[in-house]
Amino acid sequence: MVGKPNVGKSTLVNTMLGVKIAPISPKPQTTRKRVRGIHTEGNRQIVFVDTPGWHEAADALSEYMIRQITEALAEVNLVLWLVDLRHPPTHEDELVARALRPLKGQVPIILVGNKADAAKYPEAAMQAYAELLPGLESRMISAQNERDAKALRDEVLALLPEGPFFFPEDYAKGDQTPEEWAAEIVREEAMKRLKEEIPYSIATKTEAFELRDNGTFYIQVNIYVERENHKPILIGAGGRKLKEIGAAARKQLEVFLARKVYLDLQVKVYPNWRKDPEALRELGYH
Numbered sequence: 001m002v003g004k005p006n007v008g009k010s011t012l013v014n015t016m017l018g019v020k021i022a023p024i025s026p027k028p029q030t031t032r033k034r035v036r037g038i039h040t041e042g043n044r045q046i047v048f049v050d051t052p053g054w055h056e057a058a059d060a061l062s063e064y065m066i067r068q069i070t071e072a073l074a075e076v077n078l079v080l081w082l083v084d085l086r087h088p089p090t091h092e093d094e095l096v097a098r099a100l101r102p103l104k105g106q107v108p109i110i111l112v113g114n115k116a117d118a119a120k121y122p123e124a125a126m127q128a129y130a131e132l133l134p135g136l137e138s139r140m141i142s143a144q145n146e147r148d149a150k151a152l153r154d155e156v157l158a159l160l161p162e163g164p165f166f167f168p169e170d171y172a173k174g175d176q177t178p179e180e181w182a183a184e185i186v187r188e189e190a191m192k193r194l195k196e197e198i199p200y201s202i203a204t205k206t207e208a209f210e211l212r213d214n215g216t217f218y219i220q221v222n223i224y225v226e227r228e229n230h231k232p233i234l235i236g237a238g239g240r241k242l243k244e245i246g247a248a249a250r251k252q253l254e255v256f257l258a259r260k261v262y263l264d265l266q267v268k269v270y271p272n273w274r275k276d277p278e279a280l281r282e283l284g285y286h
C-alpha cells in the first residue's frame, strides 16, 4: 500500500482486515513505520504492508520513513497505489509515480482512486493520476466503505502468486507487539488533538505493560516532544489536553485488550530527536 501522505492507506488496510491495525488521523504523515496486516481466508492469505506517505525527506525521521516504503516495495508481489480523488495530482504523487516506474511490468500495480465519496470530479482526477504512470489498472473506491474494500481485496487475492502461508493461520491480524500498539494509539490520539508542527514532533514509547493481580493492565507510555515550550501545549490548561488524549487512548486500548486499562502518560523533552539517528533508534524507529 503506497501513496503520498493522508490519501487513506491505513484506513484501507483496516477496512480490508475488518479490524484496526494501523493508526489513522486527518493529519499527513501519521504512519511512520511499515506494519503488516494479515488476512487469511481458507487456503489463501494476503499480507498487506501499510507504509508511510511518500514526501520530500527533510530530516532523519523522514529519511527513515521513505526507507520504510522503498524496503516494502522491494519485497511485495503486488502494489496498491492510493491517490486522493478530491484533488488533482501534486508533486508528491509524482514522486510516488517515479518510484513505481521501475516496478512496472515486474509486479501488478493497481492505481486506486480513494475518497470517491467526497470527490467532486472523480473521473477527471483519475484521468490526471493515470497520466503520471500510463497503462495501469485503476479503480475508484472509498476506503471507508466495506463493500469497496472487500471487492478490492478479492481482486488482490486473485492476482497473488501461489505459495506457502507467510504467517500461521491463527496468527494475529497485525504484526505489532502490544507495547508498540499502545504507543501508536497514544500518538494517534495526540496527533488528532495537536496543531501546526507539534503533531509531527511527538514520539511515543511504552515503558511498562503489566497485567496486575486485579485483572487490569497497567500501561505507561512516554510522550516525547522536541522542545521545552511544546510541553505546556501538549499538556494543556489544567492538564486538560493530556487528560483527553489519555482517556481516548485508554478507551481504544480497553477494546483491543478486552480488559480494564490504567494508562499512565508522561511527557518528556527529547531535544531535536527527529534529526538524530541515535534518538530514532531509541524511540523504536529502526
Ligand SMILES: Nc1nc2c(ncn2[C@@H]2O[C@H](COP(=O)(O)OP(=O)(O)OP(=O)(O)O)[C@@H](O)[C@H]2O)c(=O)[nH]1
Pocket (backbone or CB within 6 Å): 003, 004, 005, 006, 007, 008, 009, 010, 011, 012, 023, 024, 025, 026, 027, 028, 029, 030, 031, 032, 051, 052, 053, 054, 114, 115, 116, 117, 118, 141, 142, 143, 144, 145
Ligand atoms: N471522505 C473520505 N475520507 C477518508 C477516506 N479514507 C480515508 N479518509 C480520511 O483521510 C484521512 C487520512 O487517512 P489515513 O488512513 O490516516 O491516511 P494515510 O494515507 O494512511 O496517511 P499517512 O499515514 O499520513 O500517510 C483520515 O481523516 C481518514 O478518515 C475515504 O474513503 N473517504
Ligand SMILES: [Mg+2]
Pocket (backbone or CB within 6 Å): 009, 010, 011, 022, 023, 024, 030, 031, 051, 052, 053
Ligand atoms: Mg497511514
